[in-house]
Amino acid sequence: MVNIGDVIFQIVMLLFVVLFFVSLFLFIRGLRKSQVYRSDALKRIEGKLDKIIENQERQSRN
Known part of the structure; x- marks a missing residue:
């Protein structure tokens, strides 16, 4: 017979694993x-510096 505590x-645990991978995906993104x-x-800073x-x-030529 299946114990309800084991199922829960x-x-x-499955939800924790799914949550871990979702968090990892969002972090990398x-x-x-x-x-x-x-x-x-x-790139914008480089253009301004140029x-x-x-x-x-x-100015130094003039």
Whole structure:
């Protein structure tokens, strides 16, 4: 005969495993999104620095 406590325990453990993998997936997805955001921000900063350097070179020529 099946004990109801054993069934509940198995269901709870299965839910913990599912919750772990869902959490891991969401964590990795969040890391990737923040990495893309940082990459875009670095590209914008690099473009601004290039403009500043060009302006400095123009001013030093004049």
